Amino acid sequence: MKTGNKISQIVRLKQVVQRWRRRIATAGSLAVYVGTERRRFIIPTRFLNLPVFVSLLNKAEEEFGFQSSGGLVLPCDVVFFTNLLDVLEKNERQFSDFDFDDFMAMFSDLDATGCRTGVVFDCRSFTPLLQNASV
Structure with missing residues (x-):
């Protein structure tokens, strides 16, 4: 793949994500899939602006790249x-500035190594989230 093509895909992805964030900001919630078993969670859209979710979205981009x-x-x-959502739902204001590493330290006694080691997932079986998005 040419470097210019890769850069244009990155720019395009960022534009789609920005539009997507604006559109769902009023929707209230969003479905995400987590873990090798792809457990479905419904999260409030406001969580997407928290540092921990920004980190998770960046990790997803690194892991999976731009997938149509x-x-x-x-x-x-x-x-x-699950622990992250429990903490945020109980006291979002107190933990809103915590980043991914802060939560990893908080949950260090739990078995949360999947986040640290970057488990590889096969995402080909999912239907597109942004299927009808225009760029």
């Missing part, structure tokens, strides 16, 4: 993600 087909899969362990 596939749902929003986060490369993270289900146990870690």
